[in-house]
Each structure stands twice: as structure tokens, then as C-alpha cells.
Amino acid sequence: MVNVKGRWALITGASRGVGYQTAIFMAKQGCNLILHSRNLEHCIKVEDEVKALGVEAFSVQAELANHEEVAAMLDEIEAKNIPVDIVFNNAAVQIAYRTDYWQTPVEDFELSFRINFISIVTICNRLIPKMIERGFGRVINTTSGIKNEPEQAGYAASKAALDKFTKDLASRLEGTDVMINLTDPGWCRTDLGGPKAPNSVESVIPGIAVGAFVDDKKSGRYLGAQSFVGMTLEEAVAKAEAMEATPYTI
Secondary structure, eight states: OOOOTTOEEEETTTTSHHHHHHHHHHHHTTOEEEEEESSGGGGHHHHHHHHHTTOOEEEEEOOTTOHHHHHHHHHHHHHTTOOEEEEEEOOOOOOOOOSSGGGOOHHHHHHHHIIIIIHHHHHHHHHHHHHHHHTOEEEEEEOOOOOSOGGGHHHHHHHHHHHHHHHHHHHHHTTSSEEEEEEEOOSBSSTTTOTTOSBOGGGGTTGGGGGGTOOSSOOOOEEEGGGGTTOOHHHHHHHHHHSOOOOOOO
16 A cells, blocks of 8 residues: 655646545655645635644645646646656536526536646646656546436536546556546535435545555556545555556557
8 A cells, every 4th residue: 555655746637526535645645745726825724724633734725727838737736846746637617407408508518628637737737747746646537436317417528538538548547556546526515516416425435535545556446435444544555456457558
């Protein structure tokens, strides 16, 4: 199992919901954190909390729908000469629930893809090559289990694109100590999931983060967080490493 103490992790959407849970959990493991939100003020609380747990942390801001802001955020991180060893691409947006899905506006797809897919591609393409150079890295991309719901077509399609991108990259990272996997928090009571969701946001721990700790050089796994509820981190890692890794064939 990977020891993350003293390593640096970037968490997008860290100020609330699943991202907040991930930040607190990783800080408890001794991991230093780069906390992203659309506005720095949103991260004040979580930054104070993780620093109180004894780790280093700083916050960055970017509107993920804006490519220039994403690039500027990455420039800011690189200017600090901090090696980003772990990335949790958590932040996402669900635009609307379109009952008349035949009338889904093209803007739903455009915004969903900019935030849920293109921003993640930008982050991966900037940070993974440096992980390869250093010989270590973990990338965990957050997907969704939504299916058979054209009412959420923009969101679902953007996540399907992310799945494909992640699996394709996994095929090139197999056997290295740079690993990329998918996680799915399940339907949780968050701002995105809404109050009627069956799972508490706390239930994502430890499964949402287990991809940072697996250590068998296999990429392309789907690590559904609800499959690890009630487990210790050690138990979750053992279960994750027993799961089949299924990158697409080159």
C-alpha cells in the first residue's frame, strides 16, 4: 500500500461534498494538499481544517469551464516547484434534468464537456508526463454510474468521454508506477446529488480515495466507492487490488 505521507495531492472541487471528504481523509493520512475551488474564499474552511491535521496545504482557484483559468491554475502550481504526485479530478457539474430530453439545448453538452471532461484532460496532460519523469503518480478520475437517463444527457455523455479517455491512457501506463483509475461516489446527498439520494456523503470514504493507495502498477480499474463502505483503508486497498484492471487494448 502506498504511503502518501509528505506527498502532494491536487483535489478539484475540494471545498464541499465529495471533494471535502477526500481532502479531510487524505490529510489524516499525512498527505499535503492543493485545494481547488472556483473561488479561493470557498476553500478557507477546508484549508484551515487540513492544516490543523498537521499537513501543508494551499488553495487555488479556477472556473473549470474556462480553459485559460485551468491553464493559469496549473501554471501557479508549477511555479511553486511542488511535485503533484496524486490528482483527484473530482469537480463536476450536472447542468439540468431535461424532462423533454428531445429539446436538450446544445449548451448543456458544451458546458458539461468543458467542466467534466476537457478540464480533466488539461490537468492530466499537464501533470501525468511529469509523474512519468519522476517515476510515481496516481490519478483518480471521478465518473458516474448514471445510465438510461437521457434526461441527463449532457452530464452522462461527458462522463462517458472521461471513461474512454481514462481507459485509453491506462493502456499506456500499465506496468509503470504511474496509475490512472476511475472512481464513482455513487448517488450521494450532495449539492449535485440532491437531498433524496440514498447515500450519505460520508459513505464515500475510503472508497473514493483508494485509487491513491493501490500499489500493483495496474490501471484502468473502476472503483465504486459504495463497494468499500465500512472497510478500513487496508481492507479497501486489498479489495481494490483484487479487482480486474481493464484498460482498452492497444
